[in-house]
Amino acid sequence: MSNKRxxxxxxxxxxxxxxxxxxxxxxxxxxxELRMSGVDPDAEAARLKAMMLGTVKAFRQRALxxxxxxxxxxxxxxxxxxxxxxxxxxxxxxxxxxxxxxxQFAEFVTAQYRNLExxxxxxxxTYLEDLAELGILEKLNRDKSDGE
Amino acid sequence: MFGEAQMTTKPPRRVPDEVAATPGEIAAAIEAxxxxxxxxxxxxADYRIWKLGPEKADSRTADDLIQTALTDLLVDTRRxxxxxxxxxxxxxxxxxxxxxxxxxxxxxxxxxxxxxxxRREDEEGDIFSPLDNLQEPGPNPxxxxxxxxxxxxxxxxxxxxxxAQMVLTAWQxxxxxxxxxxxxxxxxxxYNAIVRKIRRRLGAAALTADHDRGGN
Numbered sequence: 001m002s003n004k005r006x007x008x009x010x011x012x013x014x015x016x017x018x019x020x021x022x023x024x025x026x027x028x029x030x031x032x033e034l035r036m037s038g039v040d041p042d043a044e045a046a047r048l049k050a051m052m053l054g055t056v057k058a059f060r061q062r063a064l065x066x067x068x069x070x071x072x073x074x075x076x077x078x079x080x081x082x083x084x085x086x087x088x089x090x091x092x093x094x095x096x097x098x099x100x101x102x103x104q105f106a107e108f109v110t111a112q113y114r115n116l117e118x119x120x121x122x123x124x125x126t127y128l129e130d131l132a133e134l135g136i137l138e139k140l141n142r143d144k145s146d147g148e
Numbered sequence: 149m150f151g152e153a154q155m156t157t158k159p160p161r162r163v164p165d166e167v168a169a170t171p172g173e174i175a176a177a178i179e180a181x182x183x184x185x186x187x188x189x190x191x192x193a194d195y196r197i198w199k200l201g202p203e204k205a206d207s208r209t210a211d212d213l214i215q216t217a218l219t220d221l222l223v224d225t226r227r228x229x230x231x232x233x234x235x236x237x238x239x240x241x242x243x244x245x246x247x248x249x250x251x252x253x254x255x256x257x258x259x260x261x262x263x264x265x266x267r268r269e270d271e272e273g274d275i276f277s278p279l280d281n282l283q284e285p286g287p288n289p290x291x292x293x294x295x296x297x298x299x300x301x302x303x304x305x306x307x308x309x310x311x312a313q314m315v316l317t318a319w320q321x322x323x324x325x326x327x328x329x330x331x332x333x334x335x336x337x338x339y340n341a342i343v344r345k346i347r348r349r350l351g352a353a354a355l356t357a358d359h360d361r362g363g364n
Contacts, residue, residue, distance in 0.1 A: 005320065005321065005322075006287075006292075006295075007292065007295035007296045007298075007299050008287050008291070008292070008295045010295075010299060010320035010321075011199055011295050011298060011299060011320075012199070013319055013320050013321065013322045014302070014316065014319045014320050015195050015196065015198075015199040016244070017319035017324075017325075018195050018319075018346070018347065018350070019192050019195050019196070019240060019244065020324075020325070021325075021343045021346075021347065022188050022191045022192055022195070022240075022347070023188055023192070023236065023237060023240060024325075025188070025344070025347075026184070027182065027183065027184030027187075028184075029344060030184055030187040030188055030191065031183060031184060031187050033187075033191070033344075033347055033348050033351050034187045034190065034191065034351075036348055036351060036352060037351035037352055039190070041183055041186070041187050042183065044186065044187075044190055045181075045183050045186035045187070048186055048189065048190065048211075048214065049178065049179075049181070049186065051211065051214075051215070052178050052214070052215075052218055053175060053178055053179070055215055055218055055219065055222070056171055056174060056175045056178065056218070056222065057175075059171060059219070059222040059223075060171050060172075063171075
């Protein structure tokens with residue numbers, strides 16, 4: 001037999017073979033061997049199961065908390081962001097009216113927003129903020145300036 | 149006689165996103181493990197920690213090894229394609245790789261080389277690390293002495309059992325089970341009986357000794 005292997009390599013190979021043999025062993029064999037080495041298989045299985053499921057649970061909670069924190073940060077940023085919309089309800093209504101009449105933005109104006117008189121000031125303010133967030137208001141102002 | 153082990157380097161192939169098990173699927177698989185599976189996992193982790201020894205294990209236990217393998221899976225360092233390999237096989241392969249990296253880190257710490265953990269597994273569930281192709285520093289004299297003593301301990305445990313010695317020697321030379329059986333002309337049943345005896349005697353002696361010095 002070859003003697004070229006170092007003791008470290010021999011041990012590695014031996015442990016690999018032992019590990020593989022454990023995977024091939026029957027349930028009865030491996031459970032009996034565990035008992036013979038002084039380990040209660042049922043108690044050990046319950047302990048390992050609780051440990052591993054606890055790790056998965058902690059990981060999932062961390063992932064959920066990270067997603068929640070990212071969402072909160074995004075909302076916070078949106079709330080802090082000053083939108084370039086008129087300060088008074090009358091001016092906002094006037095801008096919205098102008099926007100709604102522009103054919104190039106018709107796709108953004110759904111049926112419920114076409115009747116200006118039915119919309120509250122808050123509806124219009126929110127809608128303009130959404131348009132600002134999407135960059136559409138900026139484009140509208142640019143078109144308006146170009147037209148003038 | 150025994151041939152040289154074939155060394156192959158496979159290109160890394162990650163398990164695709166769409167088939168990689170989710171944390172929910174991993175949890176379901178853990179729930180479904182049988183008592184035999186838990187015993188296999190425990191024993192596999194014990195063997196790896198035992199092989200590392202107290203210096204290389206650096207206070208890490210079999211539980212730590214299992215948890216590291218699981219965490220690798222959860223944080224996507226390693227992926228699991230359920231249709232190709234079972235959870236226990238995946239975890240034991242992961243533990244083999246992780247314990248090998250722990251041993252390597254221990255060696256490299258001695259030469260003050262910082263190693264990033266780059267281990268990954270490919271689509272087949274085989275472990276790949278870009279560092280695999282680097283020449284490793286050899287064990288220091290203390291490690292060499294410990295490896296020698298461990299082999300002597302095993303040899304001593306089976307000094308009265310010629311067949312066990314035959315199998316152990318073949319294992320140490322890297323022979324797989326069919327190769328061992330063929331080389332020594334053992335039937336499957338004979339081989340299985342010898343392997344059972346080896347595991348039991350080692351379990352009662354070496355692993356118990358490991359527990360006494362702080363392992364799980």
